[in-house]
Amino acid sequence: MNICDLLIIGGGINGTAIARDASGRGLSVVLCEKDDLARHTSSASTKLIHGGLRYLEYYEFRLVREALIEREVLLRAAPHIIWPLRFVLPYDEGQRPAWMLRLGLFLYDNLGGRELLPGTKTVDLRKAPHNSVLEKRLKTGFEYSDCWVEDARLVVLNAVDAQNRGADIRVGTEVIAIEAHPAGYEATLSDGSTIITRGVVNAAGPWVDEVLFKIKKDKNEAGLRLIKGSHIVTKRLFPGDHAYMFQNADNRIIFAIPYERDFTLIGTTDVPWDAAPGPMEISPEEIDYLCAAASEYFVHDITADDVVWSYAGVRPLYDDKSENASAVTRDYVLDIDELSAERPLLSIYGGKITTSRKLAEHALEKLEKYYGEAGDDWTADAQLPGGDFPADDFKGFLKTQSDRYPDVPNDVLLHLCRAYGTRITLVLGSGPDVDLGRYFGSHLFEAEARYLRAHEWARTAEDVLYRRTKLGLHLSEAERDAFTEWFKEM
Known part of the structure; x- marks a missing residue:
């Protein structure tokens, strides 16, 4: 039987960020994720670290300010997987007036103490x-x-850093039941093991109410509102490294963003979701909506035939009773329930990738009185694994790795540096002689796949092709099938 200070349920961005923060404060942490890390909502985002320009219209000034500050905190922490991106917002007569756009962008530039970004x-x-x-x-x-x-x-x-600091990360492990225990809670896991924990963090995303019911056995007072967001991917629609932000006739916005060198990412939709959460697929209506919205701005119209890939996810937002799905707050709510004086249960509602680090800090503040031995805040100035090089000098870092690995093709090295930063040595060794192993197509080699299985909890080919990397987009069906068969036998 395992004993820990904190059991975290959910391996999305909120759960892993809290696991990292808590472990770094000296708490013993077990994190359980029933599927794969980032399997659902956290891998279905628009891939942005942003303040949320449109949230200013809903007077979400605190959220926008926090997110703008966090932009540069995260950029410094992980400059290999996070980098600056310029957005072009066209003024379109009949949409928001130019003065409103200028005012919003003035606030956007000045609310968050911008230092690194132009x-x-x-x-x-x-x-x-x-x-x-x-x-x-x-x-x-x-x-x-x-x-x-x-x-x-x-x-x-976040999960890697948590593990490096002592956390027990259990992927593919569901919490089946939780009962009160004299020491806190007793959790039964799908692998047959049992955990005794002083407290629980419910970061199950769309399943937060389902998990809460396992513990409380009655109706939750806090509100969960599920909003489905979908994206489409097309062949590249425009040159340059910039992205576009387009205003729609329905007062929503969509983004068109360069994606994986050869593609353009377009999204997102905001559709109320009343069914049970689970694996999501974009609907034909959502495809038509995104194509039509983008076609209003691009010279060449986009149709469903141009879509080469799509993805969808359900965002578990806090229900602020807004009638408009796009206006539902993206702020987070931390709901703590004391089933006894020494038995904290913290449930996470809402949140966004940009504010995940700050959410974790606030979660530990909520739990502070139960864990007096925990250390102080520490993540604001800490780098994530692989990110220990200057945030404004990726080119210099890439040059150093090129000198270290002269025989690795430039495009492959760029891919690996972007994905793993200074952890590239765990993929390629200390250099200069490198054995990449079998080649599967695009930039995917055996060495990377073996690293992902050994160090990043990749258990299936899908984990590698569409979450740890996006190389599945670049492979042919035959190449994907060949890699899947190899991975099963590895």
Whole structure:
């Protein structure tokens, strides 16, 4: 029987961030994820570390300020998987007026103490590279900064750091039942083991109420509202490293973002979801919506035939009773329930990838009176695994690795440096002689797959192809099948 200070249920961004923070404070932590890390909501995002420009319309100033500050905290912590991205927001007559856009972007530039990222500027859309891409009615736009993130990798890196600091990360392990125990709680796991824990963090995302019912056996007072968000991927629609933010006639916005070198990512939708959570697929109506919205801005119309891949997820938001799904708060609520004076149960509602580190700090604040021995806040200045190089010098880091591994092809090395940062030595060895092993297509070699199984809890080919990496997009069906068969036998 295992005994720990804190049992965390859920291996998404919130659960792994809390596991990392708590472990770094000296608490003994067990994290259980019934599927794969980032299997559901956390790998179905728009892949942005951003303040949430549109949330200013809903007066979410605290959330936007916190998110803007966290942008640069996370950029410094993981510059291999997070990097600056410039967004172009066209002014379109009949949508939000230009003065509103300027005011919103002024606030956006100044609310969060921006240091690393450049500010907003006005751009002429009648000039290259925009004039050949966007509709001719669009003449002026505003260019501002946010950041790109490899979302599933951020989740995994939080779990890796938590494990490095002593946490027990159990992937593919469901918490079947939880009962009161004199020392706190007794949890029965799907692997047949039992854990005694002083407290529980319920970070199960869309399943937070389901987990809560296992413990409380009665109705939860806090509210969970499920919103489905879907994205489509097309062949690359425009040149350049910038992204676009488009306003829709329904007052929503969508993004068009360069994706995986050869593609464009378009999303997201906001659809109320009343069914049971689980693996999601985009609907034909959502595909049509995203194609039509993007076609309003791009010279060349986009149809369902242009979609090469799609993904969808359910966001577990706190129910603030908003009638408009797009207006439901993206802020988080930490609901602590004391079933006894010494038996904390903390449930997480809402949240977003950008504020996950801060959410974890706030969670530990909520639990402070139960864990007086825990250390102080520490994550604000700490780097995530692989991120220990200057945030503004990825090129310098890449050059150092090129000198270390002269025989590794440049495109393969770039992929590995972006994915693993300084942990690349765990994939390739200390250099310079490297055995990449079997080649499966695109940039995928045996050495990387073996690393992912040994160090990042990859248990299936899908874990590798579509979460730890996105290399599945670049492989043919035959190549994906061949890799799947090899991985099963590894």
